[in-house]
Amino acid sequence: MKRILVAVKRVIDYNARIRVKADKSGVETTNVKMSMNPFCEIAVEEALRLKEKKLAEEVVAVSLGPKACQDQIRTAMAMGADRGIHVLTDTELQPLAVAKLLAKIAERESPDMFMLGKQAIDDDCNQTGQMLAALLSWPQATFASKVEVEAGDERRAVVTREVDGGLQTLRLRLPAVVTTDLRLNEPRYATLPNIMKAKKKPIQQLTPQDLGVDMAPRLQTVKVEEPLKRKGGIIVSSVEELVDKLRNEAKVL
Amino acid sequence: VSTLVLAEHRGDKLGGDTLSTITAAKALGGEISVLLTGQNVLPAAKHASTLQGIGQVLTADDAAFEKGTAERLAALLVAVQKRRSFTHIAAPSSSFGRDLLPRAAALLDAQPASDVTEVIDAETFVRPIYAGNAMQTFRFPAEGPRLFTVRSSAFPAAPEEASSSAQIEEISQEELAAAKELETGSEWVGQDVSTSERPELGSAKVVISGGRALKSAENFHMLYDLADQLGGAVGASRAAVDAGFCPNDMQVGQTGKVVAPDLYIAVGVSGAIQHLAGMKDSKCIVAINTDPDCPIFQVADYGLVMDLFEAIPALGKEIQKVGK
Numbered sequence: 001m002k003r004i005l006v007a008v009k010r011v012i013d014y015n016a017r018i019r020v021k022a023d024k025s026g027v028e029t030t031n032v033k034m035s036m037n038p039f040c041e042i043a044v045e046e047a048l049r050l051k052e053k054k055l056a057e058e059v060v061a062v063s064l065g066p067k068a069c070q071d072q073i074r075t076a077m078a079m080g081a082d083r084g085i086h087v088l089t090d091t092e093l094q095p096l097a098v099a100k101l102l103a104k105i106a107e108r109e110s111p112d113m114f115m116l117g118k119q120a121i122d123d124d125c126n127q128t129g130q131m132l133a134a135l136l137s138w139p140q141a142t143f144a145s146k147v148e149v150e151a152g153d154e155r156r157a158v159v160t161r162e163v164d165g166g167l168q169t170l171r172l173r174l175p176a177v178v179t180t181d182l183r184l185n186e187p188r189y190a191t192l193p194n195i196m197k198a199k200k201k202p203i204q205q206l207t208p209q210d211l212g213v214d215m216a217p218r219l220q221t222v223k224v225e226e227p228l229k230r231k232g233g234i235i236v237s238s239v240e241e242l243v244d245k246l247r248n249e250a251k252v253l
Numbered sequence: 254v255s256t257l258v259l260a261e262h263r264g265d266k267l268g269g270d271t272l273s274t275i276t277a278a279k280a281l282g283g284e285i286s287v288l289l290t291g292q293n294v295l296p297a298a299k300h301a302s303t304l305q306g307i308g309q310v311l312t313a314d315d316a317a318f319e320k321g322t323a324e325r326l327a328a329l330l331v332a333v334q335k336r337r338s339f340t341h342i343a344a345p346s347s348s349f350g351r352d353l354l355p356r357a358a359a360l361l362d363a364q365p366a367s368d369v370t371e372v373i374d375a376e377t378f379v380r381p382i383y384a385g386n387a388m389q390t391f392r393f394p395a396e397g398p399r400l401f402t403v404r405s406s407a408f409p410a411a412p413e414e415a416s417s418s419a420q421i422e423e424i425s426q427e428e429l430a431a432a433k434e435l436e437t438g439s440e441w442v443g444q445d446v447s448t449s450e451r452p453e454l455g456s457a458k459v460v461i462s463g464g465r466a467l468k469s470a471e472n473f474h475m476l477y478d479l480a481d482q483l484g485g486a487v488g489a490s491r492a493a494v495d496a497g498f499c500p501n502d503m504q505v506g507q508t509g510k511v512v513a514p515d516l517y518i519a520v521g522v523s524g525a526i527q528h529l530a531g532m533k534d535s536k537c538i539v540a541i542n543t544d545p546d547c548p549i550f551q552v553a554d555y556g557l558v559m560d561l562f563e564a565i566p567a568l569g570k571e572i573q574k575v576g577k
Contacts, residue, residue, distance in 0.1 A: 018383045141439075161348075162502065169445075218364035
């Protein structure tokens, strides 16, 4: 393969506490630690492993959103991506708009594979990869736990997917969209020398206007609220008491 | 309002997730049609026709859809929608629905909604975001179609009704043609569905999860034994997965599986936010930990402050004694 594009999303760090804004308009993101979406890290790692196996020549990290998204592109480059593309916008982006922007970038870059995390841990949509594949009329393999690229001129990838109750294997014609699940790999940490090197790698900046995409959000948020809190429980003093409570009070045994 | 429910079926029955999706569709009001795809789907279509509130059952009965990948099924869904103009299209939020529905939505230039947990009216819904740490109420735009997937644990299964017998309509070959002939670029190679005696983590009624305090992969066998005794599944915290005690697919949490069993037993799990996000909707939560201050106790219905290496064998014996 000549090129793999990888989408990376800036999200609230998975370890940070989620606070709903007092006006119920959304979730507080100021002064909150931000990171690359964990599923995107897995996508970057997988693309790099394909490159290291000489199955791909170049890995390009793509992010969409405000200026700060460049941090996540730099992280991907510190892991080993060759260059970055950043579409600068402060508009709220919903998955359909993201898929349309990524499709335009795919048309410019002609990758053999577009890898994305299966979902982002902020909106939990789990849609962008499928929608991107649809817009490009490419085959898709979602929730990948194993990715193999066949050698030779036929240009096929064999992908094992996590489906309910087991695993499914698909053989895809390239170019294709692959979305990554947890079991695929364990992403590497960027080393200090590589973080320094990443600073010199190029990031191309684009605007949505360059790509000519209608990004208007389709779904309108009415309100965002805290989930119902669980009622405080009790501390039992022994295994016998626990089993008694589970049988006679909670009636789950 | 007219809703199309995309059904998953095994043999002669609709799947449980689909029955919950039908209940969510009923909350919209209006007529419900169910679409079944695959080969020899008539027995499952008959089951669908006996469910309460179903107006019509559509079947796309063709070998081309038997191992239907998302590419072909999305094309089918688009063809059906173009001809029949449903206001809503719903699918279960299973790996099948999550793979297929967004692809179809993009082809219809619609922004879908994932994992709906509450229907307020025909355009307003609620869904969890941030792994359930916040609940988003949102509205679809005026122009349809409105596509969404349904979190099955949030809706009961649609019941059968003796008097109910919806009409079954086989979709014509002409309507199926485009999807059947599509050059998908995707080839189904095989499927390895788990043959484990244990139920699947995502749908088990009982889940026993271990944390880093288990100390080793070998010690997880204590949890497997207890799970087998209770007919449950075994999960793990991210810390336990990161420590190499168990594989990634056992992870319960924001970046793993989100579970909501009747009984969740957290063993040696401290209760990091990202773990709580994956299990806090469980009906009854038990926490066993030596540290009385760890956050898991704040969400537990029953907490037991005790060394897990004593507690788990004792729990197994006690359950056996009282007879489960």
